[in-house]
Amino acid sequence: MKDLLVGDIGGTNARFALWRDNQLHAVQVFATADYTSPEQAIEAYLGAQGIARGGLAAVCLAVAGPVDGDEFRFTNNHWRLSRRAFCQTLQVEHLQLINDFSAMALGMTRLRDGEFRQVCAGEADASRPALVIGPGTGLGVGSLLRLGEQRWLALPGEGGHVDLPVGNAREAAIQQQMHRQIGHVSAETVLSGGGLVRLYQAMCALDGDSPRHASPAQITDAALGGEPRALAVVEQFCRFLGRVAGNNVLTLGARGGVYIVGGVIPRFTELFLRSGFAASFADKGCMSEYFNGVPVWLVTAEFSGLLGAGVALQQTLEH
Template sequence: MSHALIADLGGTNARFALVRIHEFDPQEVSVLSCKDYENFFDAVAAYIDSCSVDIENISAVVLAIAGPVNQPVIRFSNNPWQFTRQEVESYFGENKAVALLNDFDAVGQCLEILTPKDMVVIGDNAEVDPKGAAWVIGAGTGLGVACVVPQNHGPNIVLPGEGGHVDLATCNELEDDILRFLRTRHKRVSAERVLSGMGLENIYEAMAFREGIELRLTAPEIGDALKSGTDPIAKAALEQFFVFLGRVIGDLVLSVESRGGVYIAGGIVPRYLNEIQESGFRNAMQEKGRMKDFVSPIPTFVVMSEYPGLMGCACYASHLLSKA
């Protein structure tokens, strides 16, 4: 049976896997640190050398990339790697079906195959319209966003973009202070400046400064502080992280009436499932003035699958070969 080589190439890690065509459970998953390899081709060569399938037995290659893919030279938003589509096709050979997806395009594709056990609902409403548009959003090294339009036949239509770089809005004095603090460092403050690993660090530093403390912790250090329960600023920073996430998601829902739900992926939120459930996330999402009743029914889910991007690549690979 033919295989697809699938990869989720992020700002920090490159996740590679194999999958049999028309199956969606990634096999032989390997997570490589991007900084350990000069370029993508060195990393993929290391993976192929270690896996059980030769390159000749790979029928399709689907890469999910953390950055725009409709450019002559594909560059990553938070990673120095770059390549062209032609270089990828040449590396794997002309007889291979190749697809390059934005990383959150891939997450959007996985909605087709997610099951209830792969998700946890946040809030009181879990009812979705299976034909309705949906949003996927996720904070990790950066902030990824994509809109998903389900299709009766063929792959989901995913409208990728760089929604993580929209302007950050604030709604109270605390948020104004955080934004003002970040403006001293960044002329323009985007949503990604607070909704990412770096963003959690930024929130912590801004809230510490508000208390007269000059201190910046790394995201892992903030995680350790949260576990110890001895740092009230860490707890407040995570709460504010979820509030900002709710505000951004509410704005997305106002932009596209997403009756298909909102699906939160990425590396950060699934680690803090209890905390987001107890946070002001949903209230912040719904605080849209006259449009509260419009936003409130939209369900939100945390995607708990370990590799949603790879699952989406696997799903897309099957569609890719079906039409070949």
């Protein structure tokens, strides 16, 4: 019997695994810079697993960007992919491309104990959408709908590019400071790795301070070390995330819960859990009570995108 392969391809790394018995097997991570194409990287993976060309029945790859048409150009690395050429080269019968954040959303259906932390207590309503939001290189926003027993639909969108919401005079001043520098201020302008640096620079400018840090890692390290300025920036980052997540919950009716994913928040998990995120999340005036009982989780699972690709492939092959 031929194997099923799943992949989650980012700007720096490509993760591959075999999908067997509804689970990931033999996960390996490859640096995209070391290979000229996804086909070359996958052949290296198959070689390591002792699988010959032609040994795959189907492949599902999670990729950043729209997935229509035969040609796909990766937005954050040098790879390109032609569906037709891919299938011919690897002798694959079926190739499925899925938006990377759709895969991330579907991965939430396979979380295990120890792979998430509770941020806000509540009981998820399985009949309502769930929100998946993730500050990372950018800000990913998607929704997850339960269609029935073991059937799910992930709806990707561009919710990271909505206007940055403000809730008080200080936040309005931060937004205006950024607007003077770059023009339109989206949620992603702040809620991303690079956004943390922009937020730090804006807050320093407002308070007449000279910036001392130039990277997200330096800011988070300083915050973890107790530096007041860096702590204030991280706190404001968490509050902005709460406002954006809360807006999306109201728009979607996402009483199925909120999953916070991405690489930024796990850098300062304990600070996040003690932050004003929850207060800002529900700070919606006459609609604040709507958030009573909406659960929020911080996801720490390592391979959610890969798992989601597996779920997508399995659903496709079963129907």
